[in-house]
Amino acid sequence: MKNIADLRKSYEAGELDEHSAASAPLQQFDLWLQQAMQASVPEPNAMTVATVGADGHPSTRIVLIKGYDERGLVWYTNYDSRKGQELALHPWAALQFHWVELERVVRIEGPVEKVSAEESDAYYASRPLDSRLGAWASPQSQPIPSRTVLVTNAARAAAQHGLHPPRPPHWGGYRLAPQRWEFWQGRKSRLHDRLVYRQDADGRWLRERLAP
Numbered sequence: 001m002k003n004i005a006d007l008r009k010s011y012e013a014g015e016l017d018e019h020s021a022a023s024a025p026l027q028q029f030d031l032w033l034q035q036a037m038q039a040s041v042p043e044p045n046a047m048t049v050a051t052v053g054a055d056g057h058p059s060t061r062i063v064l065i066k067g068y069d070e071r072g073l074v075w076y077t078n079y080d081s082r083k084g085q086e087l088a089l090h091p092w093a094a095l096q097f098h099w100v101e102l103e104r105v106v107r108i109e110g111p112v113e114k115v116s117a118e119e120s121d122a123y124y125a126s127r128p129l130d131s132r133l134g135a136w137a138s139p140q141s142q143p144i145p146s147r148t149v150l151v152t153n154a155a156r157a158a159a160q161h162g163l164h165p166p167r168p169p170h171w172g173g174y175r176l177a178p179q180r181w182e183f184w185q186g187r188k189s190r191l192h193d194r195l196v197y198r199q200d201a202d203g204r205w206l207r208e209r210l211a212p
Contacts, residue, residue, distance in 0.1 A: 011186025013103040016193035018209050025181035025197035025205060026070060029106060032183070036099045049075070050094040051086040059086065066123060072177040073108065074115055076123055078140035080170045085141075087112050093176055103186035110179040120172035133157045135171045182210070 022028040036044035043064070050060045061083060067074040073095060078084060087093065095108040114120075124132060137153035144150070157165060185193040192212035197205045 010188055011103045011190075011192065012188050013101075014185055015187065016183055016185035016195055018195055018207060021183070021195055021207070023205070023207070025178065025183075026068070028183055028195075028197075029068070029108075029181065032099070032102075032104060032106060033097075036097075036102060036104075039099075039102060041099050041101050044097075044099060046097075047073075047075075048096040048098075049083060050096070051083050052090045052092075053082075053086045054089050059083070066173070072110065072175040074119075074173050074175045076120065076171070076173045078135070078138065078171050079114075080142075081140040083141075087174065093174075095176060105182075105184040107182040107184070108176065108178045108180070110177045112174050112176045115173035115175050117172070121167050123173060124167040124171070129163060129165075130154075132165050132167075133161070135168050136161070136165060187212075 022031065033044060045065045046062055047065055048060050049063050050058055052058050059082065063075045063077060065073055065075055079088075091112050092110070093112045095106075097104075097106040099105075124135070133154050136157035137150050179199055181197040183193075183195045183197075187193055190212060194210040194212055195207060196210050197207050200206055
């Protein structure tokens with residue numbers, strides 16, 4: 001068995017220069033996300049969401065980004081889930097994208113709020129039927145005795161709502177409004193490129209290089 005401490009990788013896929021990077025972080029993010037999709041990176045829209053509970057302990061999970069613009073980044077989930085409960089207490093989160101094949105990481109931090117009911121309704125209606133029924137079937141993050149509970153709940157939701165289930169009141173979107181972005185590009189000899197964007201008092205984005 002190989003010793004995990006001996007695992008090594010030389011990062012040589014690209015570079016990130018502060019003089020050629022976009023002046024606005026959203027533009028840089030859009031460029032990198034588009035490149036990740038063009039490179040057929042597995043699930044380029046997958047991101048880690050980190051929240052903090054009432055006990056001050058952090059927790060993370062993987063979700064899928066479903067939209068982004070100048071207002072922020074959006075994902076959808078069960079509001080009664082652990083992350084939903086933690087965001088209700090501490091409406092602030094950190095996101096991370098890791099595109100391994102491109103040797104890139106993007107980190108984003110900022111306050112979080114629910115998207116409008118209209119936005120949640122529109123996205124929910126666009127989902128496959130099985131996914132819409134699944135939102136009714138899963139008491140997310142709650143203990144259940146077996147998978148049978150999920151299957152039974154899904155069948156009950158199908159019988160009750162048919163082909164047009166409404167959006168559950170406990171399910172919808174969140175939007176994180178970035179206040180800090182960091183872009184990381186792996187480089188040889190662990191001399192990685194790190195650029196951070198943060199807003200000044202006037203809302204302008206300041207860009208600087210961080211030591212790796």
